[in-house]
Amino acid sequence: MKTNKLTPNLAVKDIKQTARFYCENLGFELVMAVSITQEGIDQQMSDDKEYVYAMLKKDGVELMFQRADSFQEDISLAKSIPIGASALFTCREMASRRFTKN
Numbered sequence: 001m002k003t004n005k006l007t008p009n010l011a012v013k014d015i016k017q018t019a020r021f022y023c024e025n026l027g028f029e030l031v032m033a034v035s036i037t038q039e040g041i042d043q044q045m046s047d048d049k050e051y052v053y054a055m056l057k058k059d060g061v062e063l064m065f066q067r068a069d070s071f072q073e074d075i076s077l078a079k080s081i082p083i084g085a086s087a088l089f090t091c092r093e094m095a096s097r098r099f100t101k102n
Contacts, residue, residue, distance in 0.1 A: 009064040011071040015051035018065050028056040028063070 012018045015033065023026040033042045034053040045051060052070040056063050066074075 005062075007062045007064060009066055009071070011068040012065050013068060015054050015065055016045055017056045017065055017070060019045065019051075021065065022056050026058065028058040030063075031055040031057050031062070 007087070017031070019030060023030060030043070030045065032042075032055050033045050033051050035042065035046075035049045036052050038052070042049070042051075045054075052067045055063045056077075
């Protein structure tokens, strides 16, 4: 199986501060952001909103950032352990295998 893409979801304290750093210093662009109300997806961050999630991209690299408390609410295993990141593996093709009993 060939791995085509790896998109990490990094738990951070402040979404706007993190996105600003990656965009201004490392050349990433905001793809989307989700506010704390989760009423929709924003294409630009607003100064008067608090955010819990953002996706950034640069060239072929995508990074997802989720506020740590929100991440721990979404992932039950993360509630009891300190965690800094998770990973999403996307597979376009999977080899089909035939299994037989002996």
